[in-house]
Amino acid sequence: xxxxxxxxxxxxxxxxxxxxxxxxxxxxxxxxxxxxxxxxxxxxxxxxxxxxxxxxxxxxxxxxxxxxxxxxxxxxxxxxxxxxxxxxxxxxxxxxxxxxxxxxxxxxxxxxxxxxxxxxxxxxxxxxxxxxxxxxxxxxxxxxxxxxxxxxxxxxxxxxxxxxxxxxxxxxxxxxxxxxxxxxxxxxxxxxxxxxxxxxxxxxxxxxx
Amino acid sequence: xxxxxxxxxxxxxxxxxxxxxxxxxxxxxxxxxxxxxxxxxxxxxxxxxxxxxxxxxxxxxxxxxxxxxxxxxxxxxxxxxxxxxxxxxxxxxxxxxxxxxxxxxxxxxxxxxxxxxxxxxxxxxxxxxxxxxxxxxxxxxxxxxxxxxxxxxxxxxxxxxxxxxxxxxxxxxxxxxxxxxxxxxxxxxxxxxxxxxxxxxxxxxxxxx
Amino acid sequence: xxxxxxxxxxxxxxxxxxxxxxxxxxxxxxxxxxxxxxxxxxxxxxxxxxxxxxxxxxxxxxxxxxxxxxxxxxxxxxxxxxxxxxxxxxxxxxxxxxxxxxxxxxxxxxxxxxxxxxxxxxxxxxxxxxxxxxxxxxxxxxxxxxxxxxxxxxxxxxxxxxxxxxxxxxxxxxxxxxxxxxxxxxxxxxxxxxxxxxxxxxxxxxxxx
Amino acid sequence: xxxxxxxxxxxxxxxxxxxxxxxxxxxxxxxxxxxxxxxxxxxxxxxxxxxxxxxxxxxxxxxxxxxxxxxxxxxxxxxxxxxxxxxxxxxxxxxxxxxxxxxxxxxxxxxxxxxxxxxxxxxxxxxxxxxxxxxxxxxxxxxxxxxxxxxxxxxxxxxxxxxxxxxxxxxxxxxxxxxxxxxxxxxxxxxxxxxxxxxxxxxxxxxxx
DNA sequence: AATGAATGAGACTTCATTCAT
DNA sequence: CATGAATGAAGTCTCATTCAT
Numbered sequence: 001x002x003x004x005x006x007x008x009x010x011x012x013x014x015x016x017x018x019x020x021x022x023x024x025x026x027x028x029x030x031x032x033x034x035x036x037x038x039x040x041x042x043x044x045x046x047x048x049x050x051x052x053x054x055x056x057x058x059x060x061x062x063x064x065x066x067x068x069x070x071x072x073x074x075x076x077x078x079x080x081x082x083x084x085x086x087x088x089x090x091x092x093x094x095x096x097x098x099x100x101x102x103x104x105x106x107x108x109x110x111x112x113x114x115x116x117x118x119x120x121x122x123x124x125x126x127x128x129x130x131x132x133x134x135x136x137x138x139x140x141x142x143x144x145x146x147x148x149x150x151x152x153x154x155x156x157x158x159x160x161x162x163x164x165x166x167x168x169x170x171x172x173x174x175x176x177x178x179x180x181x182x183x184x185x186x187x188x189x190x191x192x193x194x195x196x197x198x199x200x201x202x203x204x205x206x207x208x209x
Numbered sequence: 210x211x212x213x214x215x216x217x218x219x220x221x222x223x224x225x226x227x228x229x230x231x232x233x234x235x236x237x238x239x240x241x242x243x244x245x246x247x248x249x250x251x252x253x254x255x256x257x258x259x260x261x262x263x264x265x266x267x268x269x270x271x272x273x274x275x276x277x278x279x280x281x282x283x284x285x286x287x288x289x290x291x292x293x294x295x296x297x298x299x300x301x302x303x304x305x306x307x308x309x310x311x312x313x314x315x316x317x318x319x320x321x322x323x324x325x326x327x328x329x330x331x332x333x334x335x336x337x338x339x340x341x342x343x344x345x346x347x348x349x350x351x352x353x354x355x356x357x358x359x360x361x362x363x364x365x366x367x368x369x370x371x372x373x374x375x376x377x378x379x380x381x382x383x384x385x386x387x388x389x390x391x392x393x394x395x396x397x398x399x400x401x402x403x404x405x406x407x408x409x410x411x412x413x414x415x416x417x418x
Numbered sequence: 419x420x421x422x423x424x425x426x427x428x429x430x431x432x433x434x435x436x437x438x439x440x441x442x443x444x445x446x447x448x449x450x451x452x453x454x455x456x457x458x459x460x461x462x463x464x465x466x467x468x469x470x471x472x473x474x475x476x477x478x479x480x481x482x483x484x485x486x487x488x489x490x491x492x493x494x495x496x497x498x499x500x501x502x503x504x505x506x507x508x509x510x511x512x513x514x515x516x517x518x519x520x521x522x523x524x525x526x527x528x529x530x531x532x533x534x535x536x537x538x539x540x541x542x543x544x545x546x547x548x549x550x551x552x553x554x555x556x557x558x559x560x561x562x563x564x565x566x567x568x569x570x571x572x573x574x575x576x577x578x579x580x581x582x583x584x585x586x587x588x589x590x591x592x593x594x595x596x597x598x599x600x601x602x603x604x605x606x607x608x609x610x611x612x613x614x615x616x617x618x619x620x621x622x623x624x625x626x627x
Numbered sequence: 628x629x630x631x632x633x634x635x636x637x638x639x640x641x642x643x644x645x646x647x648x649x650x651x652x653x654x655x656x657x658x659x660x661x662x663x664x665x666x667x668x669x670x671x672x673x674x675x676x677x678x679x680x681x682x683x684x685x686x687x688x689x690x691x692x693x694x695x696x697x698x699x700x701x702x703x704x705x706x707x708x709x710x711x712x713x714x715x716x717x718x719x720x721x722x723x724x725x726x727x728x729x730x731x732x733x734x735x736x737x738x739x740x741x742x743x744x745x746x747x748x749x750x751x752x753x754x755x756x757x758x759x760x761x762x763x764x765x766x767x768x769x770x771x772x773x774x775x776x777x778x779x780x781x782x783x784x785x786x787x788x789x790x791x792x793x794x795x796x797x798x799x800x801x802x803x804x805x806x807x808x809x810x811x812x813x814x815x816x817x818x819x820x821x822x823x824x825x826x827x828x829x830x831x832x833x834x835x836x
Numbered sequence: 837a838a839t840g841a842a843t844g845a846g847a848c849t850t851c852a853t854t855c856a857t
Numbered sequence: 858c859a860t861g862a863a864t865g866a867a868g869t870c871t872c873a874t875t876c877a878t
Contacts, residue, residue: 461669515830515831536752537753540749540752541753543745543746544667544669544670544746544750551809554805558805565830569832575831575832578830579821580805581802581805581818581821581822582825582830584801584802584806585801585802585822585825586798587801588797588798589795589798591801592793592796592800592801593790593794593797595793595797596763596767596790596793609790612790612791612794616794616826617825617831618829618831619828619829619831620825621724621783621787621791622782622783622784622826623782623783623784
């Protein structure tokens with residue numbers, strides 16, 4: 001991943017020793033994703049999580065130190081999954097603009113299945129600003145790296161900066177907000193094509209095609 | 210601004226009948242912007258607001274029915290101010306792409322002075338989804354209308370859709386997040402120029418200028 | 419009224435000096451009867467009273483020292499009105515049992531028009547125990563005196579005690595509760611006749627008639 | 628007791644699952660009876676209850692959803708206990724008027740030990756009208772049934788209606804108020820005898836005995 | 837006298853976290 | 858490991874009462 005920041009060490013939850021423990025841990029994480037996705041961090045409650053997970057309230061603390069802790073783990077988890085989703089969409093040998101389009105398509109698809117990601121990452125801004133910041137910095141860095149690669153390949157302008165990466169990320173995030181979260185009736189490919197057309201030749205009239 | 214939706218009537222909090230009352234109300238709103246901006250909706254407290262405002266706890270309820278109520282009023286307020294900021298930046302006679310650039314510049318400037326707007330509008334997504342949605346729908350509609358106007362003037366492509374508007378809005382919002390909120394050391398004009406270059410001819414090599 | 423306890427001095431509300439003041443005072447008392455009748459003492463509020471009365475909140479304290487004060491005045495008022503209601507029903511020259519029946523009829527009629535009296539006097543038990551006690555002691559004393567008078571006239575047994583008076587009062591109050599407050603579809607005369615038949619000859623079979 | 632309404636299922640508070648839990652629940656109920664008995668529903672406080680019970684404030688909510696909820700449970704409880712008190716006093720084989728006297732004696736005895744029942748049931752009129760109404764309707768229905776039974780046995784008049792039952796209940800309640808709550812120096816038997824003499828042959832002179 | 841803003845104590849309720857079993 | 862009762866700090870909101878105009 002090139003100059004990507006140091007690989008984030010997974011937040012050290014207490015590691016379960018038994019198989020049964022591992023199952024409970026996973027159930028708690030999934031339940032937390034549901035709970036926080038539906039109600040948000042503050043409205044969501046530990047007891048809501050344990051009820052969804054079907055375990056006793058006290059058991060929560062066998063696996064997590066606090067409400068914040070599980071939330072951080074969740075943000076980390078989702079952030080990693082979004083990244084890996086994009087990565088696997090880029091496995092083939094794509095030209096730069098095709099790559100961006102593929103990444104966006106993958107992201108939109110993922111977002112439709114995991115609408116809670118918006119809520120959870122948004123709330124991370126308050127609950128765990130470091131995670132929030134890191135998520136976007138990392139994502140932007142990945143995009144930026146791809147842009148530089150494209151420039152090296154001679155297909156993209158070579159004055160593309162971090163700001164360009166943030167601009168592209170912003171487009172993607174908001175298209176996801178509008179067309180994956182707020183409504184989800186348009187094909188993700190169409191949305192990704194629109195973003196791509198902007199990247200290809202802007203919005204001016206001269207842009208033939 | 211053309212087909213912009215009817216100006217929303219302000220949420221009717223209890224109207225003060227004396228001058229003193231009007232002063233207190235304003236102090237509370239400003240204090241709330243600070244409090245929620247720093248701590249977010251849930252961590253922020255009414256007593257935090259009244260302390261900042263220098264009034265007694267109970268006085269809050271002379272003007273607002275609840276914590277939600279003042280938050281809604283705040284979102285409404287900020288949303289309106291962002292809009293009016295953009296509008297006044299567009300007063301002159303600008304060509305379409307210049308207009309977008311001017312709007313972004315104005316927005317970034319405003320955001321640097323009112324960093325809290327990000328947290329507040331973000332949280333509106335959960336606290337008052339209607340306001341949140343309306344804020345972005347309205348903003349996107351304004352952009353979309355400008356795009357269509359540009360097309361009518363023959364300067365922009367005429368296949369520009371709502372999705373294009375959302376994409377542009379996303380760019381703007383994320384550039385603001387990065388260069389107005391997370392760090393604010395670069396001139397806003399430079400940032401706006403970058404966005405503009407994307408809108409002019411995309412990021413591809415061919416787009417010489 | 420014979421040996422009735424010392425005539426209760428009216429609770430000294432602040433006496434208004436002007437005509438306008440007297441009107442406001444009366445409006446407040448009437449409003450309080452409504453407010454407390456509908457919501458009870460604790461749920462009722464001063465601001466509810468002043469709103470009903472159409473005066474400013476602060477004006478309340480021009481006429482009453484406290485929420486308790488107006489409530490006491492109200493209890494006193496109602497208690498006096500019930501008494502006077504009974505008294506005027508007894509103006510004619512009635513035989514003892516007829517007198518009791520007439521008193522009950524008058525009471526039931528009054529209660530139907532002033533259902534709030536139950537609520538208000540009941541709550542006096544907590545808010546102003548002295549008033550509560552005095553209301554019932556006074557009422558019982560009046561009944562007791564009538565019973566003794568009846569005995570002196572040779573029409574009633576002469577072993578009738580305070581307890582008999584309380585028993586009769588209890589009958590009356592509960593018949594009022596059932597047939598004036600909880601439902602009010604039966605003629606008050608019928609109810610009073612039933613009470614009377616008990617007083618005349620009990621409920622045993624032997625009681626010919 | 629004949630046509631008495633179906634025994635009401637107890638309001639389902641959260642059932643404790645451990646022995647310790649059951650103890651705490653009982654302590655809270657007893658404490659609530661004290662607290663509400665002394666101060667009434669509105670002046671009584673949850674913290675007053677938990678202090679009397681010797682548990683933390685928050686523990687209250689382990690067992691009850693709200694202040695209202697525990698109050699309802701209490702009314703239900705007391706109402707049931709009064710009923711069962713009367714029932715067991717009637718176990719023997721008594722003639723109708725003896726039965727009424729026994730029931731009253733039992734009630735007065737219970738009331739002397741549980742003076743709070745008056746305040747609590749009185750307040751139920753506002754806090755939980757349904758319970759209040761049901762308590763008296765049920766009690767009256769029980770009395771009425773006994774009267775009809777007495778009539779069938781040829782010992783009582785057979786024109787005894789619901790109103791007669793309410794009249795008798797009223798006598799009983801007010802004798803309890805006067806001689807169990809307001810003062811308690813007279814033997815309950817004497818009081819019950821007085822009520823009985825009224826039921827036997829009224830208060831008129833002719834009723835020799 | 838009247839007005840209505842201001843005050844602040846106090847109540848209920850929630851819930852993350854701890855603890856005994 | 859699991860359970861669920863217990864804890865108590867903290868927060869929102871109400872409202873009687875006071876005060877400045």
